[in-house]
Amino acid sequence: MKLVVQIRLLPTPVQAAALEATLRACNEAATWASGVAFAKDVKNNFALHQHTYREIKARWGLGAQAAQRVIKKTCDAYAVLRANLRAGWLGRPGSKRYRRATEKPIAFRAEGAQPYDDRMLSWQTDRRRVSIWTTAGRVKEVAFTASSEQLATLALHRRGESDLVYRDGMWFLNATCEVPEQPLNTDPTDFLGIDLGIVNIATTSDGEVMAGRELNRIRVRERRLRAKLQQKNTPSAKRRLRKRRRKEARRARDINHKIAKHVVAEAWGHLPRRSGSGGAPVAGSPWRT
Numbered sequence: 535m536k537l538v539v540q541i542r543l544l545p546t547p548v549q550a551a552a553l554e555a556t557l558r559a560c561n562e563a564a565t566w567a568s569g570v571a572f573a574k575d576v577k578n579n580f581a582l583h584q585h586t587y588r589e590i591k592a593r594w595g596l597g598a599q600a601a602q603r604v605i606k607k608t609c610d611a612y613a614v615l616r617a618n619l620r621a622g623w624l625g626r627p628g629s630k631r632y633r634r635a636t637e638k639p640i641a642f643r644a645e646g647a648q649p650y651d652d653r654m655l656s657w658q659t660d661r662r663r664v665s666i667w668t669t670a671g672r673v674k675e676v677a678f679t680a681s682s683e684q685l686a687t688l689a690l691h692r693r694g695e696s697d698l699v700y701r702d703g704m705w706f707l708n709a710t711c712e713v714p715e716q717p718l719n720t721d722p723t724d725f726l727g728i729d730l731g732i733v734n735i736a737t738t739s740d741g742e743v744m745a746g747r748e749l750n751r752i753r754v755r756e757r758r759l760r761a762k763l764q765q766k767n768t769p770s771a772k773r774r775l776r777k778r779r780r781k782e783a784r785r786a787r788d789i790n791h792k793i794a795k796h797v798v799a800e801a802w803g804h805l806p807r808r809s810g811s812g813g814a815p816v817a818g819s820p821w822r823t
Contacts, residue, residue, distance in 0.1 A: 535715045539687050541680040543664070543705035549676055550705065552668040554645070557700060559669050560604050561642040563594045567608045572639035577612040579605060595669055599653045607649060611640045647697045647708075655696055655707075659689045664707065666698070678707065687711050702780070726801040736793055738800065744793050749786060756782045 545553060567586045571577045576585060583605050590601045615635065618624050625631040654667040662685075665674045680688070691711040699706040727739035735746040756778070763771040 535713050537687070537691075537711045537713050539680070539684050539692075539709045539711050540699075541678045541684060541688070541707050541709065543707060544677040544679060545673075545705055549673050552670040552673050553666070553698065553705060554700065555670065556668040557646070557648055557698065558644050559594045559596065560600065560607075560648045561644055561646045563590045563596060563601070563604045564608050564611075564642045564646075565639075566590075566593075567605055568611070568639045568641065571608060571612060577609060579609045582609060597654070597667060599651060600667060603649050603651065603654070607642075608640070611642075615640065645700045647699045649695045649697050650707075651695050657688065657692070657709075659685055687713065702776075726797070728797060735790070736797060738797065740800075742800070744796075749789055752785065753782060 543553075567582065567590065570585050571582050574585060576582050583602070586605060587601055590596055590604060591598070596604065619632070619636070624635045650666065656665045658664070662678055662680070663674075664676045664678060665672060666676055667673075688709060688711065691713045692709050693712045694710040696710065697708040699708060725739075729737045729739075731737070731746075732750075733746060734743050735749070736744045759778070760775065763775050
C-alpha cells in the first residue's frame with residue numbers, strides 16, 4: 535500500500551533561494567517541453583526525450599536526472615489530461631471547456647511541484663536533514679521537521695520519488711512510502727455498519743452518531759467571512775483571503791480523518807463499546823456538538 539508522508543523543510547534563506555530558483559527553472563523547462571510535445575504530437579517519454587533532453591540541459595542548466603524528471607513530468611501531465619478527457623471530466627468533445635483543455639499546450643506554474651528521485655535527493659532521517667540537488671549545486675544539511683510516526687514511516691518504508699512543494703511561503707517534501715498491508719480477515723465474527731449523511735456525518739450500526747452540525751456551522755461562518763472580504767476588495771482583505779483559503783478544507787479533512795480513525799478502531803475493538811449512551815457522540819470527540 536502506497537502512502538505519502540509530507541514533511542516540512544526548514545531551509546535557511548540561502549537554501550530557500552536555491553530551491554526557488556530550481557523550481558522556476560524546472561517548470562520553465564517543463565512548459566517549453568510541453569510546447570514541443572504539443573506541436574510535434576509527441577507525448578511519450580522516450581520520444582519526447584529525443585526532442586528536448588539536450589536543449590533542456592543546455593538552456594536551463596539542469597543535470598541529467600533533473601532533465602529526465604522534467605520530461606517525465608510533462609508526459610505524466612498529458613497522460614492525466616487524456617485520462618480526464620476519456621472519463622468526461624472536461625465535458626463533451628467540442629464543448630468550450632474541452633476545447634480550452636485540448637487546443638493549447640499544458641503550462642506549468644512557476645512554483646509548481648518538482649519530482650526528485652534518490653539520485654537527486656538523499657535523506658538522513660535520524661538527523662532530520664536532507665541533501666537536495668539544485669541549479670546552484672548540491673544543497674546539504676537542509677533541516678526538516680516531522681512527527682515521530684512520520685520519521686518511523688520514512689525510515690522503514692520510503693521508496694521511489696519525492697516531490698518538492700512550495701506552498702503559502704512554506705517548503706515541503708512529499709515522500710512516497712510503501713507500507714505493507716495488514717492481512718485480510720477471512721473469517722470475520724462480527725460486522726459494523728456505517729451510514730453516511732450530511733446532518734450526521736456518520737452513524738454506526740451500534741447507535742453511535744458523529745454529528746456534523748458544528749462542521750456545517752463553521753462552513754457557514756467561513757462563507758460569510760469570505761463574502762465580506764471579497765466585497766471589501768482591499769489589499770489587507772486579499773491578504774486575509776489568501777491566508778484563510780485552505781483553512782476550511784484543512785479543518786474538514788482533519789475532522790473526517792479523526793472520525794474515520796475512530797470508526798476503524800471501533801470496528802477492530804480497540805475502543806470500549808458504549809452502553810446506554812443513546813447514540814450521543816463520545817465525550818471529547820472533535821465532532822461533538
